[in-house]
Amino acid sequence: MQQITLPFDTRKISAIGIGTPVLLVVIFGMMVVPLPPFLLDVFFTFNISLALVVLLMVVYTRRPLELSVFPTVLLITTLLRLALNIASTRVVLLHGHTGPDAAGKVIESFGQFVVGGNYTVGLVVFAILIIINFVVVTKGAGRISEVSARFTLDAMPGKQMAIDADLNSGLITQEEARVRRTEISEEADFYGSMDGASKFVRGDAIAGLLILVINILGGLAIGTLQHDLTLATAAQYYTLLTIGDGLVAQIPALLLSTSAAMVVSRVSTSHDIGQQVIAQLFQNPKALYVTAGVMGLMGTIPGMPHVAFLTLAAISAGSAYLMEQKRTAALTPEPAVPTEAPQEMRELGWEDVVPIDSIGLEVGYRLIPLVDRNQGGELMDRIKGVRKKLSQELGFLVPPVHIRDNLELNPNAYRVTFMGVVVGESEVHPDRDMAINPGKSYGELPGVKGKDPAFGLDSVWIERNQRERAQSLGYTVVDPSTVVATHLSHLLQQHAQELLGREETQKLLDNLGKSAPKLVEELVPKTLDLGVLVKVLQNLLAEKVSIRDIRTIAESLAEHAGRSQEPGVLTAFVRARLGRAIVQDIFGVAAELPVITLSPELEQILQQTIKMADAEHGAAGFEPGLADRIHHALIQTAQRQMANGQPVALLVTPNLRPVLAQFVRHIIPDLRVLAFNEIPEQKQIRIVGTIGA
Secondary structure, rough: OOOOOOOOOOHHHHHHHHHHHHHHHHHHHHHHHOHHHHHHHHHHHHHHHHHHHHHHHOOOOOOOHHHHHHHHHHHHHHHHHHHHHHHHHHHHHHHHHHHOOOOOOHHHHHHHOOOOOOOOHHHHHHHHHHHHHHHHHHHHHHHHOOOOOOHHHHHHHHHHHHHHHHHHOOOOEEEEEEEEHHHHHHHHHHHHHHHHHHHHHHHHHHHHHHHHHHHHHHHHHHHHHHOOOOHHHHHHHHHHHHHHHHHHHHHHHHHHHHHHHHHHHHHOOOOOOOHHHHHOOOOOOHHHHHHHHHHHHHHOOOOOOOHHHHHHHHHHHHHHHHHHHHHHHHOOOOOOOOOOOOOOOOOOOHHHHHOOOEEEEEOHHHHHHHHHHHOOOHHHHHHHHHHHHHHHOOOOOOOEEEEEEEOOOOOOOOEEEEOOOEEEEEEOOOOOEEEEEEOOOOOOOOOOEEEOOOOOOEEEOOEEEEEEHHHHOOOEEEHHHHHHHHHHEEEEHHHHHHHOHHHHHHHHHHHHHHHHHHHHHHHHHHHHOOHHHHHHHHHHHHHOOOOOOHHHHHHHHHHHHHOOOOHHHHHHHHHHHHHHHHHHHHHHHOEEEEEEEEEEHHHHHHHHHHHHHOOOOOOOOOOOHHHHHHHHHHHHHHHHHHOOOOOOOEEOOOOOOHHHHHHHHOOOOOOOOEHHHHOOOOOOOEEEEEEOO
16 A cells, blocks of 8 residues: 655644634634633633733833734634623523523622622713723724824835935845835734724724613513513513623723734834833932922822822822932942053154054044944944945955044044045034935925935934934935945945955955965966956946956966956956856846947947057047037936836947946946947847937
């Protein structure tokens, strides 16, 4: 007999996974199958316990998304209460004439003990519970859910762009960005679900009121007409049973509606609700001192309960005193360590000549908290993230960034230097956030107008409490550390070729020699000088080509170094070898490549210009009028492509590519110039614009 293997192990099926379906079956069964009073007691007790568990879970949860299943739990618990109402109604109407214990001990206890056996008091208490649940808690929670869902959806584009900004600046990895995008989507789904789930509780409150009226009227009719009870006796039996049944159902409903309101009204932090209340509500001793004074004054008024007021006044004053002492102890500075006596001035040496930092970051004195970890500064960690990301993308280790304060700068200014030369500077406001307008925002924000230092986009420095509103209007909101780190990342990418020297190139060769020793031995210095290799790698980095695939670069140089030792010629050979990687970096994995080309007439003119320059052994230069027309045509076509969200690439012949790449490098940084021999054979070309047509 052939043995059949199942795709899963049936022994590993957990009984926990079938708990919810079983509960749903039981709930629907209670609506149809009559239940004895004992089972009603069990289910009512379970209902109250479940509501308490949910409430405590909400209190001790730090983020609303940790309870993403809460809308479903709200639906199930609402169905459970309605099913219990139906089951208890059946028992009350069938056996209510036998006495107040006809529907079980739980309903009897709530009807006798909670309201004292007085159905008038019970009706009043039940009405108050309905008003609290329906008018106050549920209505407020529903409004908060509705507004939160709307603002969460409006803020999604801004949050997505903020994630992209953090990813591009190296602050987060691809996996972290994927997790944060998933959280944003889940947050929108959660508040949208809570907006609908709040209607469950609201409808449950209305249903509880209708069930109460129906049960009382039905019980009076059944008791007087079918069981020959007097109107007073029937009212006593059936009304108390109905009120007890209503209270048993409404108390868990109030607990769950309170849980729903707490979920949608809280803010995501690293603390639960109890810790937030202690940290925020009682953090100022002055408020407790004033409260103690008011309570003490009221306690001295004749006729007031002196013990209660004076006791609370003493507790408030004592708590304020302890908090003030604790805060004073935390702010007391540690005793200064005695300094040693100054030593005699020693002779100068070469160690006193401080070398220039490869990368420097100078900050004004107001930006020092951004780089001081003791003051909560995050800029150091952000810069480490930038270095890590760029080192992985560029293919070599980006040098450390030396940070120091500069009192000559404006207090909010910073300056980035390469080899001691300033390459970028700007100003940030450390107590505000930058709201960047990506071009799709709708609305104005109060604040300090400015420009994004990395990409020159319009921005506004806003107060921290305006962050959510700015995101809902379509702005990308980033903190000051992210602004500086993104600007630094942009400058490092623009000047990557200046960071690669002989030492870094030798490190690359040493690492390559561990896996391909023969290749390195043949290449340097037998075939190619180290200086030529450095120049080739710098040329690639200047044209935004990663040198991660150092093995392919080395193999291409070893193959063609015998033909020429000219760095420009060797760079062209390497680019052709790296064509697939270059094209993928620009266009991704798309099979069709939208490119810009030159008209045959313009291409012929440029070819003749280059030939004349080669014949005269000079640098190729374009006639000013022609260069200006090419410049404007390229800008218009590139802007049209970028507006359509497509990459911008100019496809030309191999001999024109180096000249045109140098021509557009500074005027259109996003335009990449490709040669025909760099396009993989399996890719299709789609011409989206022709220059000089």
